[in-house]
Amino acid sequence: MVRHDLATITAGYHERIRRLALFDPLADLERKREKDRSGKYIDMKGLGLLTLLFFFEQKLMRQYKTGSKQLAAFIQEVTIDQYNLGANDYQHLARTLIDNFRPSTGIKRTYPFYNWETNKEEEIEYSILKTNGFNQEKNEQYYTLDDDGLELVFATKEFYSEFQLSINQLMLRKQLERGEFNGALRQINEMRVAVENIDERMLALKQEIQRSIVSEETFDRYKALLEDSYSRLQHEDDEFKELRQFVKETKERLYAKDIHRKEQKTYDLILTITRELEEVHYDHSRLLEQTLSLKNTTLITAQESLYYTGIEAFNFDYEITSRIISVPLPLETMKGVLHPFLTVEEERVWSPLSLFADQNIREDEQTDKQMTMIEAENSTDEDVREKELRKHYRKIMEEILAFIGDKQEVTLSQFFDYLTETNQSGLYTTRFFYEFWLILHQRSPVARGDMDHDEDGQSLLTEALYLLGDDTLVITEGKEVLNRYKRYSIQEMIIRLEES
Secondary structure, three states: OOOHHHHHHHHHHHHHHHHHOOHHHHHHHHHOOOOOOOOOOOOOHHHHHHHHHHHHHHHHHHOOOOOOOHHHHHHHHHHHOOOOOHHHHHHHHHHHHHHHHHOOOOOOEEEEEEEOOOEEEEEEEEEEEEEEEEOOOOOEEEEEEEEHHHHHHHHEEEOOHHHHHHHHHHHHHHHHOOOOHHHHHHHHHHHHHHHHHHHHHHHHHHHHHHHHHHHHHHHHHHHHHHHHHHHHHHHHHHHHHHHHHEEEEEEEHHHOOOHHHHHHHHHHHHHHHHHHHHHHHHHHHHHHHHHHHHHHHHHHHHOOOHHHHHHOOOOHHHHHHHHHOOOOOHHHHHHHHHHHHHOOOOOOOOOHHHOOOOOOOOOOOOOOOOOOOOOOOOOOOHHHHHHHHHHHHHHHHHHHHHHOOOOOOEEEEHHHHHHHOOOOHHHHOHHHHHHHHHOOOOOOOOOOOOOOOOOOOOOOOOHHHHHHOOOOOEEEEEEEEEEEEEOOEEEEEEEEOOOO
């Protein structure tokens, strides 16, 4: 009878069982018999897997504030055409799924088994989800995938190659946190390979764009593809920056502990990781430039080439002339065919009214030109206008002080209502009313004697501010926009009179 090498067969039995144990939460969900409002059974195991993929995508996109509320919205989006559920049902399902992957007690899930390698009863602890912050204002608990959750996702989903770099970044951070520097260095090498693969795909994509854009639909498809690629590369670049900072802090921490003297090999590894990560990040940043160049130059050039190719291929005699001559077309259709080729009629004419326009008349006789300064004339009309403004500003100040009275503060909208009730609505139908408040708000706080004066020692607001006495008028801006008169609008203002 052949004797088998049992030690070789059972080697690593604990680790193999641990990987199988990760699927236990999905088996627990499969045994749940949840129904929707129509009595239809809900695929809880499938929703469990979708939950894992949802949290993984949130982690890739660096969306850290993810809890039961966000998960419920995702479940509703996925199942709205499959199940008859209400808002409370979605929240219940989200809470059930989260509690399944991370028990509400906070204790890790366990999986008891018999270890045939050591011939002992053992128990495995594992964690699929872990807490990731808490919002006290909204009373929301946020979650993210734990290491075991990431491993479960990797075992259940076939990833597209463009996500490989993001996965490598996540794994690298975990290895650095655990101090597995040898594994981290290998992970960086895998990242370099992923960057090289992306570079090759970019070159192939550039050639494909130049060769394959033959219509606007193709152009839109490539444009969307490049925008998605650029967005993903930006997320990866942000993660590279965080990794660089993390490696730098790790190196400084090891140096502070004199690791560079005690464990020279370990410190050399972290220096190598720093150098290799910088090189990979540099190569990756070039991918960002290439993608931007594809968007801004190659793609636009291909579109312009498509446009000019269409112009050169257009045969006017065949497309227009022969169609009009050979096929009898109704008058309405004929207008539509010819319209793009007709220009707007233009005709240069002059109007008889131009005879009555101002004429530039010059005298024939020559006069001596003297270089003298023009003397300013007394503008009596301007003086009258200034007097009227002072009078109006004084009137507005009288009314606002009468309205404030013993109040601590009032608003401009309340002042509008006051003027309407006292039959003085005509006061806010003129432009100077709004100019008055704009000037005061700009100079707030204002008091008697604060305003600039002209040569006569007067300003437009002198008489109005004189009414304040020893008090100070403080005006602050509100949020609402007031439009009590159709020609003017003004921001809401809070008016407060402070005693000195």
